[in-house]
Structures are given as C-alpha cells and as structure tokens.
Ligand SMILES: C=C(OP(=O)(O)O)C(=O)O
C-alpha cells in the first residue's frame with residue numbers, strides 16, 4: 259500500500275545555517291521518506307524560485323515559514339490519496355498548485371521537498387535502496403566525481419572572481435580510488451597554499467574549498483595543477499581540472515570582470531582558451547552569461563571541441579532551455595540540480611533529454627546543502643555519469659561521497675563511469 263496518507267513539514271537548517279524546508283511523506287503501510295532541500299547562492303535567472311519569508315527579524319529574511327505552510331495547507335491535500343510509486347502523477351499534482359512554471363507562488367523549495375520525500379517514501383515502501391528504486395534493472399553506475407579544491411565568487415566572499423576550480427580524477431578505475439586521489443589533491447593544495455603564503459585553516463568556503471591567499475584567478479588553476487603533482491599524481495593523466503566560471507556573477511553589463519579588469523567577450527574567450535592550453539582543463543562550466551545564446555553557440559566549437567562544456571545557469575535544469583541549447587549546438591553537457599527544476603520528474607526528464615542528444619550529465623548539489631544523501635543515489639540510479647558535490651570536507655558533502663563509497667562496496671556488481679563520462683565531448687560529438 260503505497261498510498262500517501264500524511265505529509266509533515268518543518269523548518270530545518272542548511273549548511274549555511276539558513277532555513278530550508280524539511281518534509282516527511284508517510285504511506286498507508288507506515289513506510290516513510292524524509293527530505294530536506296538544498297539552496298543555491300549563485301542562482302540563475304531561469305531556475306525554479308525558492309520562497310523566502312523576507313522578514314528581517316527572522317534569519318535575516320531567509321525564513322521559510324511560508325513555504326512550510328504551503329506544504330501543509332496547499333500541497334499535502336493535493337497528494338494525500340495518490341500512489342507514491344507514481345512519481346510523475348504526484349509531481350504533476352504538485353506542479354498544478356502554481357500557475358507559474360517556476361513555482362514562485364507556492365515555492366519551489368516547498369514543492370521539491372514533497373516531491374523528494376515522496377520518492378524516498380516509495381523507495382522505503384518497496385524495500386529497496388533509492389538507487390535501485392529509480393534504476394529499474396539497469397546496472398548501478400558510480401559517477402566520476404568533480405571535487406571542489408579552490409573556491410571564489412559567491413561561495414567565498416569574492417576571494418577570487420571565478421567560482422570553483424575542481425579536481426576530476428580522470429584516470430581512476432573505481433569510485434573509491436577516485437575519491438582517495440582527490441582527497442590527496444585537496445590536502446596537497448592546502449600544504450602548497452600555506453607554503454605560498456596563504457592561510458589554510460581560517461578560510462573554508464561554502465562548499466569546503468580553499469578560499470583566499472591567492473594572487474589572482476590563474477593562480478588557482480596553477481595551485482590545483484601543482485597539487486596534483488605534489489600528491490604524486492600526473493596532471494591530466496590521473497587528475498584533470500574543471501572550472502566553474504559562474505559567468506553570470508562576473509558580468510558587469512559591459513564585460514567580464516577578472517583581476518580588476520573588464521574583458522570584452524573576445525578577450526574573455528581568449529583568456530579561457532589560453533587557460534585550457536596551459537592547464538589540464540577537462541571541463542568548463544558557465545563560461546558566458548546565461549542568455550547569451552549567440553555567444554555560447556560561437557564559443558562551443560572552440561571551447562567544447564576537446565573538453566566538456568557544461569551549462570548550469572545556462573540550462574537551469576529546464577528541459578525547454580536544454581532543448582534550445584541542443585538545437586543551437588550550445589555546450590555539450592548539462593548540470594542537473596533538482597531544485598533548479600522543482601520536481602524529481604522534471605530533473606529526471608532533463609537527464610533523459612540530455613542523454614538522448616549525446617550531452618553528458620553532471621548531477622549537482624548546491625552551495626547551501628544538507629546532510630541528506632539522496633543525490634548520490636540519484637546519480638547512481640539515473641546513471642548520470644558525473645557528480646559535483648563540493649569538497650571532500652564538510653559533512654553535507656561527505657554524506658554524498660560516503661553514500662557512494664557504501665554503494666560501490668556493498669551493492670553487488672556495479673560499473674564506474676570514469677573518464678568515459680566526459681568522453682562524448684572529448685571525442686568530439
Ligand atoms: C553549485 C553551484 O553553486 P550554487 O549552488 O550557489 O548555485 C554552482 O554554481 O555550480
């Protein structure tokens with residue numbers, strides 16, 4: 259009996275210490291699922307809208323009592339009596355609560371909490387782990403991790419202009435080896451940063467990356483490349499670099515701000531191309547502002563021919579925007595953030611659309627996240643091939659890495675995606 263009988267909601271805290279929505283969905287047979295939703299800081303203009311109270315006397319305006327009330331009074335009556343095993347029907351009912359496709363009135367944080375808790379309840383009711391519940395008969399695929407080493411932008415008090423420099427263990431042959439390598443790189447980067455005059459203890463950014471102490475943006479790419487060697491690994495062969503430019507955050511209306519200069523589009527692209535020549539960059543994310551479709555189409559052949567070109571704010575986990583990108587030959591990979599979409603079904607549809615078009619998929623946490631580990635199971639069960647969660651430090655991040663270690667060690671036969679997850683783009687689509 260997987261009929262939804264009760265929906266509970268409350269204010270919980272995320273990893274930034276801000277409120278988020280917690281939800282438990284209880285089924286008629288007593289099985290239940292609980293989810294707390296993540297929250298971004300460098301949010302795109304096209305993602306589903308969180309609902310915040312805006313009352314400056316509670317959590318500086320970040321409270322989510324309105325979203326919690328929306329779960330109790332608006333969403334619960336729509337889903338009670340529905341079959342939790344029919345995720346699409348539940349999500350359609352949730353989406354019907356709001357005329358705004360971005361769910362701004364009810365709140366995407368309210369909607370996603372119910373959607374996820376329903377999925378987790380259905381998995382619990384089926385007696386199977388979440389990854390198996392969503393994968394059907396497919397062999398579980400452990401993702402290639404993309405791990406934050408140096409942070410800037412909105413995640414680190416603008417210590418750098420660019421947002422993330424990440425390590426991608428392209429030479430690893432198992433998830434456990436991949437994680438061991440990037441943990442070593444993180445430790446090595448801390449040591450090198452200390453030697454180069456930075457501080458490593460005080461400044462840990464929202465996703466657990468090192469923040470501060472670097473002379474300029476390029477120094478972050480050099481630090482991570484050197485850290486790979488310092489860890490006894492070969493840059494590019496064992497561990498490559500990924501960079502999230504988060505270009506929306508850099509654009510000042512006239513050009514891209516970098517190290518105190520404003521670069522026009524041509525100079526900005528030339529800079530990225532040089533970085534890709536000088537450092538082992540295997541993936542670039544959000545290289546241009548989210549609505550510069552023409553710029554993206556022009557940049558894709560140059561920047562995306564030999565590496566992954568990933569759209570985050572660009573696609574906003576929105577099937578319509580991804581379809582437009584596919585039609586216009588823009589980027590070659592999509593970041594999938596369930597809370598940008600608003601429901602589990604929408605996020606899943608985006609991964610399926612991407613796969614059908616030959617785009618790689620990277621499922622991703624948010625900079626404000628929680629101790630939940632469902633994202634790891636979705637990565638495995640949806641066979642996304644890649645997962646971006648932040649650093650190997652901070653418990654809201656390690657919750658996901660640890661869940662993947664558990665699945666690889668205990669789930670029976672599994673596959674590890676490895677560098678092949680990137681290779682559709684590396685091999686030129
Ligand atoms: C995870 C990211 O940051 P946020 O959650 O702040 O959008 C990102 O930009 O990829």
Ligand SMILES: [Mg+2]
Pocket residue numbers: 502504543544570571
């Ligand atoms: Mg991003």
